[in-house]
Amino acid sequence: MEVERTFVMVKPDGVQRGLIGEVVSRLERKGLKIVAMKMLRIPKEMAETHYAEHREKPFFNALVSYITSGPVVAMVVEGKSAISVVRNLVGKTNPVEAEPGTIRGDLAMDIGRNVVHASDSPESAKREISIFFSDDEIVDYAKVDEDWVYER
Numbered sequence: 139m140e141v142e143r144t145f146v147m148v149k150p151d152g153v154q155r156g157l158i159g160e161v162v163s164r165l166e167r168k169g170l171k172i173v174a175m176k177m178l179r180i181p182k183e184m185a186e187t188h189y190a191e192h193r194e195k196p197f198f199n200a201l202v203s204y205i206t207s208g209p210v211v212a213m214v215v216e217g218k219s220a221i222s223v224v225r226n227l228v229g230k231t232n233p234v235e236a237e238p239g240t241i242r243g244d245l246a247m248d249i250g251r252n253v254v255h256a257s258d259s260p261e262s263a264k265r266e267i268s269i270f271f272s273d274d275e276i277v278d279y280a281k282v283d284e285d286w287v288y289e290r
């Protein structure tokens with residue numbers, strides 16, 4: 139079990155629907171540590187960079203338009219195996235298939251309005267964190283509950 143950092147974002151629909159607290163709360167209650175967080179409106183070019191792997195997909199333009207349509211809340215989240223832990227909390231891309239108990243399974247209906255983003259690999263986590271945060275925006279600190287969340 140390696141300590142990892144992953145990039146998580148409440149998308150514009152999540153912000154508009156008042157789900158920032160719900161998403162952050164689920165991450166915190168799991169035992170994950172938020173080490174960076176900010177609200178921003180994503181510029182078009184930044185959205186195209188973030189979703190570069192989908193550039194040729196038919197949904198690319200709609201995706202860029204969705205993600206730039208309003209403010210988002212971007213986070214860096216830390217914990218043991220954080221990348222897969224967060225992906226499991228988030229659920230499948232299509233909310234129709236996402237399991238109940240997951241964020242998308244509980245809170246979303248449509249693949250084009252699926253509330254959250256989370257990195258899917260160590261490479262994408264590193265890349266996405268560097269798009270949204272500079273090194274000095276990520277805070278290194280110990281949390282008081284760490285001995286209760288992890289068996290040392």
Ligand code: UDP
Binds near residue numbers: 201231255
């Ligand atoms: N997406 C979409 N239509 C699709 C596939 C994906 O609108 O047919 C959007 C959806 O918002 C998804 C994002 O594109 O979250 C990125 O897709 P990816 O396959 O990377 O899914 P994720 O990693 O977000 O689960």
